[in-house]
Amino acid sequence: MAEQPVxxxxxxxxxxxxxxxxxxxxxxVSLDVYKGRITAIVGGSGxxxxxxxxxxxxxxxxxxKIIDGEIWLNGVNLRDLQEKQLMKIRGKEISMIxxxxxxxxxPVFKVKSHFFEVIRxxxxxxxxxxxxxxLFKDVLARVGLKNADQILESYSFELSGGMCQRVMVAMGxxxxxxVLIADEPTSSLDLTTQAAILEELLHLKNRGMAxxxxxxxxxxxxxxxxxxxxxKDGKIVDSGTVYDVFESPKHEYTKALLAAIF
Ligand SMILES: Nc1ncnc2c1ncn2[C@@H]1O[C@H](COP(=O)(O)OP(=O)(O)O)[C@@H](O)[C@H]1O
Ligand SMILES: [Mg+2]
Numbered sequence: 001m002a003e004q005p006v007x008x009x010x011x012x013x014x015x016x017x018x019x020x021x022x023x024x025x026x027x028x029v030s031l032d033v034y035k036g037r038i039t040a041i042v043g044g045s046g047x048x049x050x051x052x053x054x055x056x057x058x059x060x061x062x063x064x065k066i067i068d069g070e071i072w073l074n075g076v077n078l079r080d081l082q083e084k085q086l087m088k089i090r091g092k093e094i095s096m097i098x099x100x101x102x103x104x105x106x107p108v109f110k111v112k113s114h115f116f117e118v119i120r121x122x123x124x125x126x127x128x129x130x131x132x133x134x135l136f137k138d139v140l141a142r143v144g145l146k147n148a149d150q151i152l153e154s155y156s157f158e159l160s161g162g163m164c165q166r167v168m169v170a171m172g173x174x175x176x177x178x179v180l181i182a183d184e185p186t187s188s189l190d191l192t193t194q195a196a197i198l199e200e201l202l203h204l205k206n207r208g209m210a211x212x213x214x215x216x217x218x219x220x221x222x223x224x225x226x227x228x229x230x231x232k233d234g235k236i237v238d239s240g241t242v243y244d245v246f247e248s249p250k251h252e253y254t255k256a257l258l259a260a261i262f
Contacts (some may be wrong), residue, residue, distance in 0.1 A: 005032035005072075006210045007056070007094075007179050012069035014048075014055045025051040025064070027234035032227075033179065038201065038211045040221040040242070042257070043231035049214045050099050052231070053181045057090050058083075073179070092121050095175040097168045099183040099214075104168065105156035111167055112136070112152040115174060122176045139170040142200055144193045162188045169197050173204065180204060181212040186220075198224055218261050222246065230254045 014026040026048045033039045041049050055066050058078065071078040073093060078086065090096075098104035105114055115136045119127060127135075137148040143166040145151055156164055165188055172180050182201065186194040201224065205211050213224060221228055221242060228245050230238040230253065237251040249255045 003034060006035050006074065007033040007212075008070075008072040009056070010070040010072070012052065012055060012071065013067045014051050014060055014064055015067055016064045018063055024234050026055060029069075029229075029231070029234070029236055031229050031236065031239070033210045033212055034227070035178070035210050036205060036208045037226040038205050038213050038224050040225035040228045041212060041214045041231055042216065042218060042221050042228060044216060047231045048234040049216075049231055050183055051234075053096065053183050053212065053214060056181065057094060057096060058086055091118065091175060091177070093177055094179040094181065095172050095177040097165075097172050097180070097182040097185045099187070105164070107155055107157050109155070110152065111154050111156070111159075114167075114171060115152065118171050118174045122174070135174065136170075139173045140167075142173060142196070143167075143170045144196050145170070162190075162193070165189065166193065166197070169200065173200055177209070179210045179212065181214070183214045184216070185213075218257055230257070 010030050012026055012029045013024070016023040016025055029052055031039070041052065043049055051060065051064070054060055056071055056078070058066070060066055066079070069079070073089065078089065081089070116132060119132050119135070133152070136152060140148040140151060145163065145166055151159070151163070151167065159167065165185065169185055172182065186197050189197065198220065201211055201213065213220070215221060225242050228239065228242050229236050230245070230251065232253050238245055238249055238254040245254065246258065249258055
């Protein structure tokens with residue numbers, strides 16, 4: 001029997017209600033995410049990738065609203081949960097690397113505090129501060145950040161966008177969540193750092209994590225993903241294993257995307 005998806009989204013719709021118009025940012029998206037696999041969501045700018053990922057954790061603010069759909073995590077529909085219950089899911093069951101890393105860390109706390117929070121959420125047994133800090137240094141080194149002492153003592157606004165993004169990835173590595181959603185995690189990084197981070201995502205996948213990798217880069221999809229969903233104007237226009245979608249794309253949009261890289 002086929003394995004059950006860890007995360008299953010059904011008919012998700014997130015609309016923005018602006019004066020005089022409705023933007024259907026996510027318009028009936030369904031997708032399945034499996035343990036030990038990388039599921040890529042690919043699409044051009046404005047296709048709804050970020051709104052979709054924020055919707056999974058119910059992080060949509062006015063004038064946006066999730067108007068329909070189900071978000072199943074291990075048999076629980078997250079849309080039935082109260083905010084208090086969702087707070088326990090965020091970070092613990094599902095961690096997220098945001099596309100806008102500078103705005104996603106609370107500016108009141110140092111990087112160190114954010115890291116301790118991740119450890120507190122995930123460790124099954126108590127860990128000494130000294131051991132925790134050496135763990136922090138290890139994950140920072142893995143994303144190519146060597147001046148760990150200085151970074152841990154910094155606030156997010158003191159870091160460059162690229163450094164912040166790497167700090168977010170390091171937090172993702174630290175978290176032992178079942179699902180990691182990475183929204184364009186390498187978009188503002190040089191190629192060497194990008195390769196290092198993609199390598200780390202592959203390690204997490206091999207340890208059994210389910211990874212949702214959001215990207216506009218089909219090269220990254222080809223290199224990294226097992227399954228792929230092509231998003232256009234808030235709708236899935238193509239999906240399947242990477243092999244199937246690349247071999248026999250169904251939608252003209254996917255064909256055009258592929259023609260642009262091969
Ligand atoms: N806060 C917002 N208010 C109004 N429209 C928004 C807001 N956030 C996103 N959108 C719209 O939703 C659509 C999808 O955006 P987004 O998910 O950020 O695209 P992507 O991540 O694929 O580039 C776009 O048309 C965007 O303009
Ligand atoms: Mg985006």
